[in-house]
Amino acid sequence: MDITIHTSVLPHTDPEASVGFYRDVLGFEVRSDVGQGRMRWITVGPAGQPDTSILLAPPAADPGITEDERRTIAEMMAKGTYGWILLAGRDLDGVFAQVRDGGGEVVQEPTEQPYGIRDCAFRDPAGNLIRIQELR
Template sequence: MDITIHTTFLPHDDPDASVAFYRDVLGFEVRSDVGSGTMRWITVGPPNQPDTRILLAPPAADPGITDEERRLIAEMMAKGTYGWIVLATTDVDATFERVVAHDVEVVQEPTDQPFGVRDCAFRDPAGNMVRIQQQL
């Protein structure tokens, strides 16, 4: 079986702030940006992985979602418990210094985890957890 990751989803509540974070802070390229206002679907990805994409999308664009579900999604986003992603780098400490030079919310400085990974964590503008770990 030959399965690869094509696209993963992260919600946004401010498309311009999300683009600035993923493009300007993490160095990803913007591959598509469709829609208007806050109803934009933006695809970003690392330049060295053209077949891997993150879709930044409105969190409650489905017309079948109830008002209560929209409220719950907004609460979870505010707490940083709705969306998250784990990225990898060859030098987590240098990456941390580069990212922290921007106005980002640091959740965890580089730390050696008991399960054998060195990683750090930030929140993107929508509250999504972005963990970056040392690539082995």
């Protein structure tokens, strides 16, 4: 079997802020942007990696979701516990400085974890947790 991870989904609450963060702060390409207003589905990904993407999507857009479920999703997003992703790069200190200086909400500065990984963490404009680990 030959399977690859193609796209992962994170919710957004403000499409313009999300595009600004992923494009201007993380340096990702905007590959598609469909819809209008707050109901936009935006695909971004790292330059040079066209087969790996993040879909930034409106939360709870599925018409089958109940109002209670929508409320729960909104509460989890507000606490930053709904969506998260793990990224990696070789220059963790440089990436940390770029994201911090670009306005990323710092959750954790670069730290050597007890399990042998050095990483840091931010929140994107929707509150999604972004952990970035150092490739060695």
